[in-house]
Amino acid sequence: MSNRKFSRKDFLNIVWGAAGTLAAAELSFIGLRFLSPRATDGEFGGVFNLGPYDGFPPGSVTPVETGRFYLVRLEDGGFLAVYRRCTHLGCAVPFDPAVGQFICPCHGSEFTMEGDVLNAPAPRPLDLFQLSINEAGEIVVDTSISIERDQPSPEHIVSA
Amino acid sequence: MSDHPTPPAEKPALLTRIRQSIQRGPLPPPDDRGRMKMVMNSLVLHIHPSKVSKPALKFTYTFGLGGLLILLAAILAITGVLLIFVYTPSPDAAYESMIALQTEIYFGNLIRNLHHWSGNLMVVVGVLHLLRVFYTAGFAPPREFNWVMGITMLLLIIAANFTGYLLPWDQLAYWAVTVGTSLLDYIPVIGEPLTRLLLGGPEVGAATLTNFYGLHIALIPLGIFAIVSFHIWRVRKDTITVPRKINQEVAKEKVTTVPHLISIEFVFALVWLALLITWSAFVNAPLEEAANPAHSPNPAKAAWYFMGFQELLLHFHPVFGAIIIPGLGLLTLILLPYLDQDMDTVGIWFRSIWGRVLTGLSFALGVVGSFGFVWLNEYWLDLPGWLPFWPSFISNGWVPLAAILLLLMGYYELLKAFGSKTCEARQAIFTLLLASFITLTFVGIFLRGEGMALIFPWS
Ligand code: HEM
Ligand code: FES
Numbered sequence: 001m002s003n004r005k006f007s008r009k010d011f012l013n014i015v016w017g018a019a020g021t022l023a024a025a026e027l028s029f030i031g032l033r034f035l036s037p038r039a040t041d042g043e044f045g046g047v048f049n050l051g052p053y054d055g056f057p058p059g060s061v062t063p064v065e066t067g068r069f070y071l072v073r074l075e076d077g078g079f080l081a082v083y084r085r086c087t088h089l090g091c092a093v094p095f096d097p098a099v100g101q102f103i104c105p106c107h108g109s110e111f112t113m114e115g116d117v118l119n120a121p122a123p124r125p126l127d128l129f130q131l132s133i134n135e136a137g138e139i140v141v142d143t144s145i146s147i148e149r150d151q152p153s154p155e156h157i158v159s160a
Numbered sequence: 161m162s163d164h165p166t167p168p169a170e171k172p173a174l175l176t177r178i179r180q181s182i183q184r185g186p187l188p189p190p191d192d193r194g195r196m197k198m199v200m201n202s203l204v205l206h207i208h209p210s211k212v213s214k215p216a217l218k219f220t221y222t223f224g225l226g227g228l229l230i231l232l233a234a235i236l237a238i239t240g241v242l243l244i245f246v247y248t249p250s251p252d253a254a255y256e257s258m259i260a261l262q263t264e265i266y267f268g269n270l271i272r273n274l275h276h277w278s279g280n281l282m283v284v285v286g287v288l289h290l291l292r293v294f295y296t297a298g299f300a301p302p303r304e305f306n307w308v309m310g311i312t313m314l315l316l317i318i319a320a321n322f323t324g325y326l327l328p329w330d331q332l333a334y335w336a337v338t339v340g341t342s343l344l345d346y347i348p349v350i351g352e353p354l355t356r357l358l359l360g361g362p363e364v365g366a367a368t369l370t371n372f373y374g375l376h377i378a379l380i381p382l383g384i385f386a387i388v389s390f391h392i393w394r395v396r397k398d399t400i401t402v403p404r405k406i407n408q409e410v411a412k413e414k415v416t417t418v419p420h421l422i423s424i425e426f427v428f429a430l431v432w433l434a435l436l437i438t439w440s441a442f443v444n445a446p447l448e449e450a451a452n453p454a455h456s457p458n459p460a461k462a463a464w465y466f467m468g469f470q471e472l473l474l475h476f477h478p479v480f481g482a483i484i485i486p487g488l489g490l491l492t493l494i495l496l497p498y499l500d501q502d503m504d505t506v507g508i509w510f511r512s513i514w515g516r517v518l519t520g521l522s523f524a525l526g527v528v529g530s531f532g533f534v535w536l537n538e539y540w541l542d543l544p545g546w547l548p549f550w551p552s553f554i555s556n557g558w559v560p561l562a563a564i565l566l567l568l569m570g571y572y573e574l575l576k577a578f579g580s581k582t583c584e585a586r587q588a589i590f591t592l593l594l595a596s597f598i599t600l601t602f603v604g605i606f607l608r609g610e611g612m613a614l615i616f617p618w619s
Contacts, residue, residue: 037360037367065454068363085363090342091335091456105458106339123478146362
């Protein structure tokens with residue numbers, strides 16, 4: 001007769017089961033948060049002040065070693081901070097001044113000065129970092145924020 | 161002077177008492193019954209049943225591969241613990257530790273080599289063990305879940321290798337791990353957070369080294385230990401499948417584990433230990449220049465066991481090359497024992513004579529077919545170029561995948577039409593895919609040069 005009814009034992013089983021699930025969820029959350037990446041101020045991942053913008057001539061590509069990006073000034077004077085990491089599988093892409101392109105040594109992807117893909121296997125243009133020019137006319141690059149693009153677009157280019 | 165009525169019972173000497181305290185009970189009695197009882201009382205022998213099937217002891221059935229995995233795990237644990245005392249997991253000091261191992265520390269090179277070669281060998285032996293189980297239908301009920309645990313361990317073995325790969329912090333390590341973790345990046349939605357968690361930041365750096373060190377010396381070994389214990393316990397409880405010839409009944413004959421199995425295991429372990437030590441004494445684990453995050457070598461290759469995937473990635477859209485194809489493969493692999501209905505061929509190599517023929521044929525077909533595919537893809541096939549109106553995940557993803565699946569289905573139906581049993585046809589498909597993967601891995605390791613162009617050593 002009582003086998004159809006929801007017994008006290010069933011109830012307790014469910015409550016304890018739920019408490020167990022909750023405990024497991026809490027502990028996993030704590031564990032994951034504990035292991036989540038820490039902020040790295042100052043070095044890569046931090047903010048870089050590169051000084052006055054007119055120190056960089058149009059049509060120049062300046063590597064910023066510690067920030068792992070290139071400061072690109074296009075012919076028309078616009079600025080881009082191009083992340084060095086290949087969008088294919090993460091190799092460090094050097095700039096080849098002879099041809100004016102980024103050429104990845106690993107699997108041969110090629111990119112324009114703006115970072116647009118000329119040659120696969122890279123699936124999308126090189127990523128950018130957020131770049132701004134402050135009131136003093138200095139270039140400030142925040143390497144904690146990377147911008148992924150499907151297409152190059154003029155909206156990413158910062159002009160003085 | 162004392163007036164004891166009876167002298168006190170004579171106590172054994174200290175050394176004897178120590179020796180006897182290690183062994184619970186006396187040394188093996190000469191008779192079978194006594195031996196079996198001794199086994200029941202012994203911790204070391206608790207992992208074996210007291211009697212084992214006599215035909216299953218035949219070396220050419222298991223090839224001792226499971227046992228070899230245990231030996232390798234033990235060597236890795238011992239040499240690994242030794243290395244912990246020398247190694248500092250920081251970008252500034254890691255490479256120095258490697259140099260110290262080579263130049264200052266007694267037997268430093270030997271211990272590092274042993275660890276390196278045992279680790280790599282374990283991947284190979286893990287796969288061979290899987291193959292021997294597959295081709296003898298060793299996953300017959302009730303052993304299906306042991307197969308699943310086996311796959312999990314294989315993944316853990318690869319994870320252990322991969323995390324260990326970074327620790328020397330040389331160019332090889334740095335870029336192989338960069339390329340390897342970038343593969344994960346292509347998983348939709350969770351790929352990026354996962355990679356970030358693993359790397360401890362956006363790129364391989366100090367945090368990555370700490371993470372990989374923790375995974376490599378604690379988490380992964382603990383996981384392997386836990387699952388191996390479970391695996392071995394199941395092997396003991398389910399008993400190992402019994403080998404037999406075609407049309408032969410399963411032989412029921414049994415022998416006692418001690419000494420029949422134990423002596424084989426002991427000799428086998430000793431021979432392998434000798435081989436490994438000799439090899440490690442003469443062949444050094446690779447070490448390149450210290451890692452330089454600003455300069456990628458050309459070509460930058462993943463670790464050798466990932467070369468098959470890297471090769472897939474050269475031919476397919478990343479979501480397919482890195483996720484969908486390996487994912488489908490892994491899922492099918494896990495489900496194999498549950499899909500297999502034909503279990504009256506258990507213990508027969510390749511199931512039947514016809515099965516043997518098909519396996520050989522399919523292997524050859526897989527090698528030739530996948531090599532042809534790589535060749536065509538390099539010099540002629542250009543799906544994204546031919547189908548420019550479709551996005552590349554269709555033209556270079558769904559289209560080739562569908563073509564390959566259709567070809568496989570055609571092959572399967574053809575085999576069935578020629579009167580193959582389901583299990584034989586499945587075995588043939590498995591073999592074909594295995595051969596393709598081996599071929600891709602081979603191409604990736606040996607035939608890819610600068611810029612990942614196809615090159616031939618003889619040209
Ligand atoms: C750390 C890794 C592993 C260890 C230490 C290990 C150990 C063993 C041992 C000692 C045996 C007894 C028979 C033999 O030596 O072949 C065995 C059997 C077995 N193993 Fe593993 N194994 C490992 C990985 C795997 C893998 C990767 C698979 C497959 C996915 C697997 C599936 C099985 C199955 C199904 C059996 C029963 C075979 C039969 O009854 O014929 N194991 N394993
Ligand atoms: S990582 Fe740059 S092309 Fe592959």
